[in-house]
Amino acid sequence: MEKKILFPQAGGFLHGGDYNPEQWLDRPDILKEDVRMMKKAGVNCVTLGVFSWSVYEPAEGEFHFEWLEKIMDHLYENGIFTILATPSGARPAWLDEAYPEAMRVSRQGMRNHHGVRHNHCMSSPEYRKKTADMDRRLAERFGSHPGLLMYHISNELGGECFCPLCTARFQSYLAEKFDHDIEKLNQAWWTTFWSHRYSSFSQVEPPFANGEGSIMGLNLEWKRFTTWNMTDFLKEEIRALREITPSVPVTTNFMMLYNGLDYRKMARELDMISWDSYPRFHNDEETLFETMTENAFHHTVMRSMKKEKPFMLMESAPGLVNWHPFNKVKRPGVHKLFCLQTAACGSDTVQYFQWRKGRGSFEQYHGAVVDHLGTDDTRIFRETAQVGELLKKIAPAAGTCVRARAALLFDWDNRWAIQDVKALAETTKCYEKTCISIWKEFLKMGVEMDVVPSDDDFSSYDVIVAPMLYLLQPGTASCLKQFVERGGQLLATYFTGYVDDNTLCFMGGFPGNGLSELFGIISEEIDTLYPSDRNHIRFGNGWEDWEVRDYAEILRLTDAEVLGRYTDDFYQGGAALTRKRYGKGNAYYVAARCCPGQMRPLFEQMLTQAGIPVKQLPEGVEYHVRTGDEGAYEFYLNYGTAPACVQEVYGQDMLTGSEVSGTLTLEGYGAAVVRK
Structure with a gap:
């Protein structure tokens, strides 16, 4: 089983996350300190430019990329690579003012105002044109930068649009699907019921909140169309980048079992699968084992989209988040388990949102490696640095895959x-x-x-x-x-x-x-x-x-x-x-x-x-195996606070360097990666 190392130039696992230096361009001291602390934390990669459009292009046609070039250069000089995002996930105000068609229409039929994220119409020709132009400029300027690892398309794509442009596209999509024969649609959707037959595709509307919602075939096909339309938007961004840099890989970050898009359709267009993991740690309805094993399920959904290679964890919180119903802090030792589980399930990256907390706006209290305190002596920073060291110890496992029967x-x-x-x-x-x-x-x-x-x-x-x-x-x-x-x-x-x-x-x-x-x-x-x-x-x-x-x-x-x-x-x-x-x-x-x-x-x-063996595991212990041409790597994770013993384990624990000859003892919140 040949290794498929995602980024050989990084020498193993990627460790890092979203970095927003554009928020700190007036503080060169902070930017310098960031790089020093990244190296201390074992960070070897950051994601740049996710929400940078208003800094790239503060007014239409006025472009500023020099700040990004300085940042990328300085990072690379210090051994830190870049994943460069396209900024289409959030638009500057001038764009919506000039091109209102770029803003979505809700299920109620109302045009949205400017704001938040993912508020763009996927069908808008003007927005597609603006996005493609921005992407080409980024590819031309940074596509050959030695620190560039890959492109990150937009951010957490999602939502739906009910505007006239999307309605017309939906009607064309249906006409193609049903061979331009409206009777085929009527038969497939059983529209004679309640006398809902159509005589032309132009009569078919999306399922508006105050419109047709009783035809199950229509409701399902609208969801399929939304995936198709979003995928088409994604493909247009990828096409613009590949015109300039055809060899730079692309991904986009998925969100758990997001209900609005069929990710498996979108996955076909990507070189690598990545996703954002934010479990509700330490909630009052389940054990840590249950929380973590559900997270393992979501890892597996993502891994299974491209089983022949590792996937990527693009975002996670080193501490807490700010948008759960209850934003509880990760308890000491849990971050290590979370990150090792990520690797155990087949990811070659552990990345965070975000590196440094912003001073204001919606995510000012979202967890980060560097808090508002701004120092490297916090518990969360120490635990992040510990993960950086652990990932170096298990570097030989990078590129291996999980094989399931x-x-x-x-x-x-x-x-x-x-x-x-x-x-x-x-x-x-x-x-x-x-x-x-x-x-x-x-x-x-x-x-x-x-x-x-x-x-x-x-x-x-x-x-x-x-x-x-x-x-x-x-x-x-x-x-x-x-x-x-x-x-x-x-x-x-x-x-x-x-x-x-x-x-x-x-x-x-x-x-x-x-x-x-x-x-x-x-x-x-x-x-x-x-x-x-x-x-x-x-x-x-x-x-x-x-x-x-x-x-x-x-x-x-x-x-x-x-x-x-x-x-x-x-x-x-x-x-x-x-x-x-x-x-x-x-x-x-x-x-x-x-x-x-x-x-x-x-x-x-x-x-x-x-003929598939069952392994005897203590309660609260999770087990995974990654395999490659050099052998197997067994991951054991103890989510209990008491020690646990696993029998029939043989090999070397890569985390401690000790040999295991039959019985593996895991301390509370302990872990082992045994190389066979």
Whole structure:
């Protein structure tokens, strides 16, 4: 497994973050001190220019890049590289005054005023022209700078626009999608219902707040269009840069499971995947282990978009943030664990927002490496410097990847369709929570599990779990059949295969499109349970009963084997967990929502059948493996305050230099990176 080091010139992991020297151009003493402290903290890279447009171009056509050149030169002379952002995430006031079409229109149909961020219309020709011109000028001036590592396109792209330009684009997009045949759209969206048929594409409006919102196909297609339009805007920025500097890689920073854009579509245009991680540390509803392992899930979503190379953590908070409901400070030792988890999950970078706190405006109290105190003797600075040293110790792991034989299917289209469907219950659909909780159970068993879309290539996996796969993409059913037929272990759940990619229900029973044949069952009804309702699944093989909450399907068997049956209600004795042998593999179907912890015997059975080992881990310990041509690097992270012992560990702990021969002891909040 060949290494894919992202930035060989940096000699391992990148450590740094967003730096805003344009806020301090009147303080050369601070700029000089920043570089000294960066070197002390082990910072080898910063991101510049994210929100610099009003300094680059204070008036239309008046450009100032000399300050940036001085900063980049000085950083490079001190061994600090630059990721250069394009400034399209926030516009200067003069631009909106001169080109009001650049400002978005809300779902209510109102034009926004100038302000905040991400307030641009993706369709605006003038804004696209201005952005491309700025990008070309940056590429011409800095594209050959020896300190430049890559371009960072805009910042946390998001939002939607309902202006006349976007409406017209949407109509053209639909005409192309449906072959300029409005009857194909009417059939796909079932518009005869409520007499909503269209006679031309010009009649189709976006789902305005006071307009059409009852056509599920329209609502879903608008979200797809918004992704398409934002991706087109992204591609135009990339195209402008590559006209000048075709060999400089590009990325943009994603945001967790952001609901507004299908990141997997955008990822195709990027050389590297990067994202911004801001967990709600030390909240009062879950343990640190639960907080951190959910963060590991989000790392995995990003990693799985380009599995052949490491990803990048573009932003995180070395201390606290200023926009959570409760902005709690990271406790001592947690920052180290957070950063090592980032590396463990496959990132080659640990970067922060931000290096130095700004004196005023919206993020003046957002955490930073350097506080308003302005010194290098704070706890947060010391912990950041400690991370810099740790990243140097594990530098040989840079460029290696996480290789998973198990996968969880998670689709943005499916997510949107479930959110919109008028079925089940309003508050307990919980698609994301369901996926994360199942994924976490595999993590507790020490099993790496990619998070991939349902139209992905399944050939490298031996176990697949598909929770609530309500919407089936074209080809998904046949791919799942092929997966099981060749020997794969597949688990699907209730609410699988109800609709096609236009949200039309399949005829002939659920799960549709041939999946009933694969699983050997048909779901006749789905019962929605009140929060106070309970049922159970009982087994004849010695497993403990599983408690059923929220949803329970009533199955008709065709040729599946029953492993578990309901214990209560009018469907008492009915099949609740089934298995069908299909080709060389097994297709399991669980018809009800159960706690993944209770389902662990089933998961272990599937893993055993696939030949994937389960690792015995103490409670509160997270485990990951990165592999490359030099061997494997095992990461162990203890999120508990008490010591924990892991058995069957052999190799050298790169953090301490000590040999581990069987038992690895982790102190409270301790970590180890064992090179095998």
